[in-house]
Amino acid sequence: MKDRKDLRSTSLLAVGVSILSLFVWASAVATAAERHSGRVVAVDAATRTLVIDEIGANAKEQRLRLRLAPGAQLVMSERDEHPEDLQRAFKEVPIGLSDVNPGDFVVVELVKAGKENLADLVMVTLRR
Amino acid sequence: MMCGKSRRAGFALLILALILVGCAKRPQLVQAQAPAPTGAAVTEPAAPVVSPQPSVSRAPEPPPTSPTPAVPTPAVPTPPPAKEFAEVVALQDIYFDFDRYDIRPDAVSTLAANVDWMKSNPGALILIEGHCDERGTNEYNLALGDRRAKSTMDSLVAQGVAADRITIISYGEERPVCAEHTESCWSRNRRAHFLAKVR
Incomplete structure (x- = not known):
């Protein structure tokens, strides 16, 4: 009788731990950064927002509106003429939002915050 | 007695699980899965995956x-x-052709000329960058660029360039040479680019 009770409480604990782990894992996955790239259509310094046109899955064109997250990194990436490391064939130089122009090709990393796209990283990789 | 032990074990399990969960990696970018190597054309991966950096490999x-x-x-x-x-x-x-990573017939002579240079510079290490046009997701194109760099490397190796001289890297669609939404621009971005390091 006692053994059965022990087994039951252990099983309940194990199930509880599993469910808790699942929730934490699911929330971690849900907040994972997405990487997108496309051409800048508009920049609004006042609201710290960017609009980019990208051609994503199934070659479908979409317009992505995103707001810079607090502390977001903005960088200009250029080919390094003297790379010492294969992982750093391109060098990144910090820039401001005012340095991002319509027409620039950018790579962004963003997370969903409700219905809003928050960008952690904006990297200009081609300027025309 | 048994009950106490069992509870202690349960709590230990709970704490261990919490520690493991707490130590889980930050929202991490998952390495894009390369498309199936059965053909030159690739299909869209089912689950979205993201890679923060170009994928690099040294043969x-x-x-x-x-x-x-x-x-x-x-x-x-x-x-x-x-x-x-x-x-x-x-x-x-x-x-390369759209969504493919096989070597085109018109690239054969270019590759042969590249091989000539590599053979006449046997001390040079070669870096092959695989690039894509902007159609498709970033992670899909990272995988496709990797395939392009690999097939380029395979072709070089088949022509006598030592595999241990070659490193490949994929930038996917993220390092274009042009950004217009036109076929002529896209065709310029679907490329394998070469760098060399003379030892």
């Missing part, structure tokens, strides 16, 4: 699996090393 070693977030590196004026990877005029880009 015949497997690519690294621990991507780190891109961090801006301040421009520090350091003298360039004497020997480094650099663009070589003699090494020309080759281009």
